Amino acid sequence: MLRFACAALIMLVSRFALGQIKGSSPVSYDITCSYQLTFFPDSSSAVSKTESFLLFINQEQSIFKSRNRYLNDSAILATERSRNRQDLMSFLQAHRTDFQFNIVKHGCNAVRTTDQIYHDYFSYPETPGHLQWVLAQDTATIAGYRAQRATTEFGGRKWEAWFTEAVPVSEGPYKFCGLPGLIIRVTDSKEQYDFVLNGLTQSRRELTGQVPKSAQTEKSTFFKKQLEYRANPVGIAEQSGVVFTSGRSEIVQRVQQKNKSENNPIEFFH
């Protein structure tokens, strides 16, 4: 009974939707950057978490996602039509992520985020010019690159970024971009989210099916829907046809506990 409840919970909170990614034409990228994020999911707790992210860049566009999400997408694609679902499930469970989104940038004025609410994918654009950078004159060497500081406000937080001209792409982690060089570190003023570049390789890499099919929506609608889901995930799961034969109250309790401890998202939207 408990095992079932756990499995159901995993399905519920990690929200893996299999088979969502259909084969699309491959895109090749020239630069792969990896970032390490240190963050505090619970603002009342001193326990931090870390997660790795990948940023793939070519002349025209970039895609940013968590490393585990990337591994999961690749694994799902590789096992499509394969019988070995058991192995896939255990692979997915071993590579859980707290961040399900894909962020695709076609230049900094066309940033589109695809994210998941329960089993459904939605995508929304950022308002062009969502980042107004103020350049500062201080420089420092970070991760071996000479970097310059810049600040901006975004998503209810003040951010400080360090970028380097040595990598002439106007790119960065998350939705950050638009500086005259790659952002190698970006931290919010409360130091609750801190992305640091920890790897960069320049080699051609072909990626297929990294962005799932999604319903297009507005950012405000997405955040509203996400809020609704967080308030009552079990209800929404039941609406979509999931039946909890037992252990429902336990799951509700656990989900509420999890929500309570995840009160500090990277971005607030009002």
Next chain:
Amino acid sequence: MKIGTAQRIISALLLIFQIGCCRAYAQKTISGKVLDQHGTAISNANVAIIQNNNSISAFTFSDPDGSFTLKSALPTDTLTIKATRLGFDGGLFRVANKTQAVQLVLKESALKLRALTVKAPPVIIRKDTIDYQVSAFKGEGDRTISDVIKRIPGIEVKENGQILYQGNPIGKYYINGLDLLEGRYNLANENLLADAVRKVQVMENDQPIKILKSKVFSEKASLNIQLKKVTTTGSAKAGAGLSPALWDVNITPMTFNRSFQVIASVQSNNAGTDVSRQLDVLTKSAQTSVPVPMLSIQPLNAPNINPNRWLDNRSHLGSFNLIKKTKDQTELKLGLGVRDEMQQQNGSNYTRLLTPGGVIEIDERIANRADTRALNASLVIERNTDRLFLKNSASGQFEQLRGIGNLSRNLLPTRQNLTTEQTQLQNSLAIITHAGKQLLNISSQTAYYRRPETLLVRPGVFNALFNAGNSFESISQQLRTREIETQNSISFTRKFSTISLTPAAGFNFDNHLFQSAVTTVASDSAHMRGDAFQNDLKYTHLTPFAQLGGYYESQKWQVDVNLSLRMHAFRVSDFVENSLQKQNRPAFEPSLTARYRVTEYADFTSDVSYSYDFGNPSQVYSGFILKSYRNVQRTNGTIPLNRIWMGRVGMNYKNPLSLLFLNLAASVLRLENNLQYRTGIDSTGAAELNFVLKNNVQLSKNIRLGVGKYFGEIRTSLKLNGDASFIRSEQIVTEREAAVRNRNYRVGLSASTLFSTYLGAELSGNASIFLSRIADQRGPTSGTTQLQLGIDIYPTQAHALRLDAEQYATQGSARQNQFYLHLRYRYTFGKRKIDLEIRGTNLTNVQHYISILNSAFTFTESSFRIRPRQILVGFRVPF
């Protein structure tokens, strides 16, 4: 000209004034296009104005038609504009600082970016799994994975190769998740190349049986060696040296596939490398214990230093191990090992015994030689799935030992000849499966041992006992031990929400046959000695039992309770005395284990248990046995009864961020024995051991602390461990009862650093103190200290120099201080990274290692001849 200069100075002053004050300089607009060499517009190029200090003051991006507009507020005459775009060389353009239109032409190129390689953090913790990145801990001179494991914080490697995690031995040693070697992991650990390994994983509380996962708690941690890729690897090593002529050969190829692994090894040396350790089982298994050999040649105390320094050997070893995993999760394991070895010991023992009749001194010069031939084979079939666990392992060992001991005691020569042959066959079967809602667990083990032993001592000893006080030519002790032992049990585990209950029942049976006789030769005629010197015994021990286990698990707690009721039925038939002894004894043995997780990083554990021990059959022989040339023993034929209370608390802390590992444990052990031993020592120092019926208590307390810390920036790991133990026992001293108190303190510190690519250093120090007290009298005190320093120097990539210095000192009733020096030079060449090694050992040419052993009533000073100064040249080829 002069005016111009003045103008410039004024304008410069103005400039300073303007920057410092209000920046009220008119804005200029610079617009233009970014084009490539063919005149095609470049979109999305980054156009920036660079200041003198190389920072950017303004920037923009070009539109799809290549056009851009930049506003400059800089008060300079000229501006530096930089245009960059992925796929083009960055262009620097100097233009006048005025509103104007410019064309920026960029040259196409494949821009080479400075790559940044991901440095995985040295340690990652995920739930109960800890990943250690080998690259973070590997030193320049490290060749095998054991060299790296030694440096890892939280892990300790003992002299025999056993690996401890947080102070406790590991339960399994996996390679890519497969347990190929079943506990004989030295073979892999000491031969697998560190370069082939990506990470070393420690799985805490690893339950290796899948069907029991999250149902049955495991205290054991397992180690997994994760390789970089599926590969064939290994190494070949060959060396020769002087003097005398030395050789050292080791060829160990290995193959690791997803479902198939092989490790084979051929080794031969006379250079002091102990090969037998590569066949030792280092994990504790539930296998039945082998009765220990009874007869021995008077040994020398083996030095408490690396065997390479003192082992005088000629050893050959072959080993072949294979594991094959089929698609349906069935594993087949085959292990074969053969060893042929000759070892010699030379030295002297000086022993002082305190006896009621005064102090007896024994001075022995000893030259021993032992020839051992051993063969072992094992076959394991294992199926480990979520629905079924089935494991059958069958193994056989055969060992033949021939020993010759030449001893001269106070100039009187004595010759000892020992022959032992041991045959051992074992089979164990375990089945765990679901039966309805419960887990059914069946286990059955059967073992057979056979061991004849013969000890011949010439001239005869214990004249008073064996030959009415007259000297005689020789004495020969013959022994024959045979034993069949079986352990069988069946249990059911049923889970009720957070609690699982396991009732079990079964029986153990031990049938032990023992025969011994003494023959003496006096004036060329042999005599079989009488009944007092003979044993012919059949000892059977049947134990039916029932037990109930309970296990509770929550997020913070893991509690395991075991209540067992055993009925011990003994039957001892003595065919010499024609007597039959029967005894039935119930034993209730409860135990409790609990673990409390305070945080993700810290937990507390505790065990409490009460149990019985009925000794082993060798404690019920009533005829005299000549165990060694100056030790004869008999017991009074009573079955010993020991009651054991045990309590332990422990704390573990590990922090992967600060890389701090800490463990602390304290334990109390109380033993209640019904037998007490009494040693009678005659004027020549020959000991006669008797057991008498007398209740007595032994109490021991132990505290242990281990701390490991890794300093990432300076690549240094520091390990500190210490323990203190207190033992109080009741003994009979000079016909009176007295309490003997022994105290032992030990502290060890080791540090290893790789702080630069040119230099590495390892330092370890060890100090121990032994104190004893008999009744109210202070007994002997002794202390030893060991200091070892190893320095690695890498002047260039290909050359490596290693210097080892060791110092051993003993304080107390005797003092000594010894210093050893060893040097190794290694030259690595070729694409295959072949090592040429020149090794000089014992450069100070120390002749003897002196060890001092103190106990309440004895003092022994052993002088052991160690290997002299030697030079060995060798090659090592990895493949």
